[in-house]
Amino acid sequence: MRKQLSLAVAVVGLITLLATAMVGCGQSAQAPAVDSSKKVIKVGWLTDLTGPSALSCTPMVESGMDMLQEINAKGGILGHPVEYVIVDTKYDTNLAVTGFEKLCAQDNVWCATSQSANFPSVCKPLTERYKVPLSSIIEYGTVLPVSQNQYLFGNGPTYADYYRCSLNWIKDNWKKADPPRIxxxxxxxxxSKSNIKGVKWMLENELKWPIVATEWMSMSSTNATSQVTNIKNANPDYIVLCSAGNPQIIFHKTAKAMGLTDTAIIIDTFLCSIPMFRMADKDAMTGVITHIPVAIYPQMADEVPMLKEIAAIHKKNRPGTPFDWVRVSAYAGALSTIDGLTAAIEKYGFENVNGEKIKEIWETDLTGKTAHGLGAPGQWSTTDHIWCHDCIIAKTTETYDVEILYKWYHMPPWPSIAGDPGFWQ
Structure with a gap:
């Protein structure tokens, strides 16, 4: 019932210069303490350094590179230097496909990670063709059913898992006779569509709460007036916001400006708890219910000891920069990757390690284990939710912090029918 997470690691595009700059000092992503005679281990990373999700992705890359510097300074993996190969995907699935193929065919990465839930579905055929495992935020319709030839792994629960916690917490604390309007x-x-389908099923079949409005934006939307107007006219008690990047910020700003949040509370993803993200409009994103993976919430350092070590690394490399769960997740991803690659080299020998061997390690040796209590890649099930089985239910405050409403909220299992891909598609 505890902590976990993973986000493998990686780099391409505009990034060779960026990666060098982010390391802080030194001439490359490799520190001098490694054995220069040993071959480099390459790990790919599909991320958005530009585009609508850059605000949340860039801090992860910074902290991932900081962790890489620490790892290489201590000798890398069994003496082998580790190199991230980063692809700036700009939240574009076409760039994700071409970037992932380059990682596999030209850069010869051993494994890769992605920060977008939209990329696994388009990259899945390539993971199987090149036999390179990809750890990513996922949508369940993509990874189910799990097959023996599957090289796609989840590195965390989806929005639907977290909304399941938030909505059940609301149920536990709802005092009115009539059910809440959603x-x-x-x-x-x-x-978004996949997660919303699961949320709707839960609202209609388990909670039996009325869904009074459903609205949509595109990732290129610059205005949410009509959506906010329609939702406001429906008089909801809560709004489940399943969005990302710029549309997410635009909706918050518009909801605040039009008075929607005077009468209704937004339930947002964990992104709205990130100080850097909230700086887009702190007032508009105050009073929002959110959920944070327990294992990577910095304030849980007394219960997750590794967080103290990560905090020291962050303070050394980025003094004055907020230390939030997004940065922790990047550190955790690096640690998880090191654990998996170390296990593969120890078990098979460096010259024998390839994507197939890493896949076997992720499926067997790392099953049920975590990187120092933080996380590991895994396959989703209706009961396991991949890694972090518990989250913190919180409300954002005016000071860029959160008010914790409930700690260690255990994710309720999904019904068995949720194991069918059609449930999410």
């Missing part, structure tokens, strides 16, 4: 605000992307 509005849904989504973005016209596969990850």
């Amino acid at each position: 509005a849904i605000m989504g973005v016209d992307m596969a990850f």
